[in-house]
Amino acid sequence: MIKIGILGGGQLGRMFLQNALRYPYELHILDPDPQAPCSGLTTFFTNGKLTDYQTVIDFGKNVDVLTVEIENINVEALENLEKQGVKVFPQPNCLRIIQDKCLQKAFFKEHNIPTSEFLILENKTELIKNKDFYINFLPAFQKLAKEGYDGKGVQLLETEQDFSKSFETKSLLEKKVNVWKEISVMVARNSKGEVAVYEPVEMVFDPKLNLVDYLFAPQKFSNETIKQKAQKLALEVIEKMQMIGILAVEMFVEENGNILVNEVAPRPHNSGHHTIEACFTSQFDQHLRAIMNLPLGNTSLRSNSGMLNLIGEAGFEGNAHYEGLEEVLALPNVYIHLYGKQKTKSGRKMGHITVLGNSEIEIIEKIQFLKKSFRVIVD
Amino acid sequence: MIKIGILGGGQLGRMFLQNALRYPYELHILDPDPQAPCSGLTTFFTNGKLTDYQTVIDFGKNVDVLTVEIENINVEALENLEKQGVKVFPQPNCLRIIQDKCLQKAFFKEHNIPTSEFLILENKTELIKNKDFYINFLPAFQKLAKEGYDGKGVQLLETEQDFSKSFETKSLLEKKVNVWKEISVMVARNSKGEVAVYEPVEMVFDPKLNLVDYLFAPQKFSNETIKQKAQKLALEVIEKMQMIGILAVEMFVEENGNILVNEVAPRPHNSGHHTIEACFTSQFDQHLRAIMNLPLGNTSLRSNSGMLNLIGEAGFEGNAHYEGLEEVLALPNVYIHLYGKQKTKSGRKMGHITVLGNSEIEIIEKIQFLKKSFRVIVD
Numbered sequence: 001m002i003k004i005g006i007l008g009g010g011q012l013g014r015m016f017l018q019n020a021l022r023y024p025y026e027l028h029i030l031d032p033d034p035q036a037p038c039s040g041l042t043t044f045f046t047n048g049k050l051t052d053y054q055t056v057i058d059f060g061k062n063v064d065v066l067t068v069e070i071e072n073i074n075v076e077a078l079e080n081l082e083k084q085g086v087k088v089f090p091q092p093n094c095l096r097i098i099q100d101k102c103l104q105k106a107f108f109k110e111h112n113i114p115t116s117e118f119l120i121l122e123n124k125t126e127l128i129k130n131k132d133f134y135i136n137f138l139p140a141f142q143k144l145a146k147e148g149y150d151g152k153g154v155q156l157l158e159t160e161q162d163f164s165k166s167f168e169t170k171s172l173l174e175k176k177v178n179v180w181k182e183i184s185v186m187v188a189r190n191s192k193g194e195v196a197v198y199e200p201v202e203m204v205f206d207p208k209l210n211l212v213d214y215l216f217a218p219q220k221f222s223n224e225t226i227k228q229k230a231q232k233l234a235l236e237v238i239e240k241m242q243m244i245g246i247l248a249v250e251m252f253v254e255e256n257g258n259i260l261v262n263e264v265a266p267r268p269h270n271s272g273h274h275t276i277e278a279c280f281t282s283q284f285d286q287h288l289r290a291i292m293n294l295p296l297g298n299t300s301l302r303s304n305s306g307m308l309n310l311i312g313e314a315g316f317e318g319n320a321h322y323e324g325l326e327e328v329l330a331l332p333n334v335y336i337h338l339y340g341k342q343k344t345k346s347g348r349k350m351g352h353i354t355v356l357g358n359s360e361i362e363i364i365e366k367i368q369f370l371k372k373s374f375r376v377i378v379d
Numbered sequence: 380m381i382k383i384g385i386l387g388g389g390q391l392g393r394m395f396l397q398n399a400l401r402y403p404y405e406l407h408i409l410d411p412d413p414q415a416p417c418s419g420l421t422t423f424f425t426n427g428k429l430t431d432y433q434t435v436i437d438f439g440k441n442v443d444v445l446t447v448e449i450e451n452i453n454v455e456a457l458e459n460l461e462k463q464g465v466k467v468f469p470q471p472n473c474l475r476i477i478q479d480k481c482l483q484k485a486f487f488k489e490h491n492i493p494t495s496e497f498l499i500l501e502n503k504t505e506l507i508k509n510k511d512f513y514i515n516f517l518p519a520f521q522k523l524a525k526e527g528y529d530g531k532g533v534q535l536l537e538t539e540q541d542f543s544k545s546f547e548t549k550s551l552l553e554k555k556v557n558v559w560k561e562i563s564v565m566v567a568r569n570s571k572g573e574v575a576v577y578e579p580v581e582m583v584f585d586p587k588l589n590l591v592d593y594l595f596a597p598q599k600f601s602n603e604t605i606k607q608k609a610q611k612l613a614l615e616v617i618e619k620m621q622m623i624g625i626l627a628v629e630m631f632v633e634e635n636g637n638i639l640v641n642e643v644a645p646r647p648h649n650s651g652h653h654t655i656e657a658c659f660t661s662q663f664d665q666h667l668r669a670i671m672n673l674p675l676g677n678t679s680l681r682s683n684s685g686m687l688n689l690i691g692e693a694g695f696e697g698n699a700h701y702e703g704l705e706e707v708l709a710l711p712n713v714y715i716h717l718y719g720k721q722k723t724k725s726g727r728k729m730g731h732i733t734v735l736g737n738s739e740i741e742i743i744e745k746i747q748f749l750k751k752s753f754r755v756i757v758d
Contacts, residue, residue: 297711340400
């Protein structure tokens with residue numbers, strides 16, 4: 001039987017696996033946490049570090065196709081496995097670019113992909129030493145070059161006073177743009193070069209946590225021009241990267257309709273969770289089709305939809321307890337997805353809820369009701 | 380965490396589990412086959428016989444809610460567990476009736492549920508001894524009272540000559556009716572007494588295997604009267620049984636539009652597989668909602684659909700190999716579900732494919748294409 005290895009056994013691996021069970025493949029998972037959401041869901045769960053060269057080699061050499069659910073992987077090991085004939089999708093060279101936000105931005109610039117202005121900072125000392133230069137670049141977002149995730153490793157620098165909180169290590173300074181809407185477009189590509197692109201979704205962020213709070217699909221502003229421009233841009237990115245697999249392309253839409261690529265993720269993504277129920281082909285199925293070089297699936301939406309992230313409530317840390325399940329399920333066409341994480345803490349992604357509806361208004365009302373009714377607290 | 384135990388770890392258990400992963404429940408499985416489709420998909424898999432009293436007691440006493448994916452369970456053990464406070468759904472008294480086809484028929488008769496004429500046969504000797512009486516009842520289907528499944532334990536007796544092939548043990552003789560269509564209606568009920576009923580589906584049987592070959596949802600004949608009569612009948616059955624969980628009610632439609640209940644299955648059923656992609660709430664999710672006393676979900680169809688069973692091809696026995704995966708996936712809105720069974724043999728249910736489409740014609744054409752393109756053979 002063909003073996004697929006997944007580097008990372010969190011919620012994305014779990015939802016990938018839930019779908020992949022339908023296929024004639026054996027699923028192997030590597031994760032550093034023995035209690036990861038995927039543990040116990042396959043006989044082939046290995047506990048080990050994704051950043052450790054030998055661990056990744058030992059895991060990867062036993063599978064036919066290797067994929068990821070997280071960017072922070074030992075890329076040298078992946079390059080070596082690729083040389084040994086393991087199919088690694090997304091390819092190591094794509095991962096190398098994407099896992100370093102500075103390289104990612106440079107890639108956009110080099111390939112004429114519109115993106116916000118940026119500077120690369122080696123360290124805090126450089127910033128302080130040349131503060132007069134950098135002041136002119138404010139306000140700007142500072143992003144750690146590597147290992148930022150789920151809103152961590154990102155901060156806004158507005159004035160000179162903020163320089164004192166600068167990250168110590170390599171980072172990216174992105175000039176703040178006037179964002180009208182933040183959107184995301186999922187796009188997939190297989191080894192034959194076939195591509196498939198989803199409708200843009202509109203993301204609404206939690207300003208405190210810097211995480212997606214909820215999203216709408218399709219985007220609420222029904223502007224065909226923006227939709228087409230965004231889809232074209234997403235296709236351009238995946239084709240210029242020659243990437244195989246699914247790619248989330250996050251974008252800023254400015255008030256004048258101008259679109260800038262913010263950043264990309266080479267895997268199923270939070271902004272594609274609604275596709276499970278809202279689209280003919282889920283992002284997890286599309287990723288599987290792409291990496292297995294199968295025909296890609298229909299990306300069309302089957303109805304209007306929204307997705308609400310379920311985040312561990314501030315002030316609660318311990319064994320997760322969910323309040324409001326019955327209220328959620330009393331609503332028609334609402335789908336709860338809990339990730340099987342035993343412990344909750346403030347800001348932790350514990351699950352999501354997808355809602356389907358006939359209109360934007362219905363989606364918004366359902367999401368507002370869910371935000372009031374459902375809580376992730378402790379026992 | 381609330382623990383759900385499932386008696387049986389075959390494909391129905393597997394699909395139940397695939398969906399149930401979204402909920403805050405711990406899933407426990409008992410199956411006699413260590414290689415069952417559910418093995419390896421949960422840490423809490425127990426290998427043991429479902430018909431063994433002590434095995435069922437030992438498994439069941441550790442869970443909060445116990446359900447089944449097969450009827451052939453030790454009911455005494457379930458009754459004992461129920462007394463100990465375990466919630467057993469479907470309830471043992473419903474299982475007791477349903478697992479004996481003679482009791483099932485008697486239940487229909489007692490509660491004025493229309494069903495075909497029948498006789499109960501204690502054994503073959505009785506048939507031979509009173510053959511002059513039984514000849515007048517031909518043609519008739521003979522069904523083993525217990526343990527028939529997937530088309531096994533059923534045969535047609537047409538003439539006196541057929542009496543020699545009679546089953547030896549207790550059986551049911553059902554007078555053959557002129558069936559115009561065979562339909563099935565899924566219906567669910569929770570502990571609050573809330574009910575939810577699906578649209579009837581039309582089943583087309585493989586005459587050799589006596590298994591569902593494929594089905595259409597909604598039923599092809601768009602006759603509102605028949606649809607409403609069938610749904611009303613399904614609701615009547617579950618309410619008269621006071622059953623909790625999901626129930627498949629298989630029916631015969633005679634040419635004059637008369638509907639007879641054929642038999643029922645107190646669990647997710649082959650005739651409800653299309654609900655995973657075709658309905659807002661899948662039969663597996665509905666069953667979970669019913670047994671956990673949660674609000675029942677919307678049963679509406681989201682589009683026309685069909686479902687094709689994938690059966691092990693005659694003449695092939697050994698490690699399963701699937702031919703035509705790429706052709707299947709090249710069709711839009713087609714979903715393959717393989718059950719993870721290592722070994723195939725003639726007539727074994729190895730998976731199914733659901734197709735969605737805009738019209739009956741599209742569904743039929745897709746199913747015909749799939750029947751030609753996909754095969755379950757050996758390595």
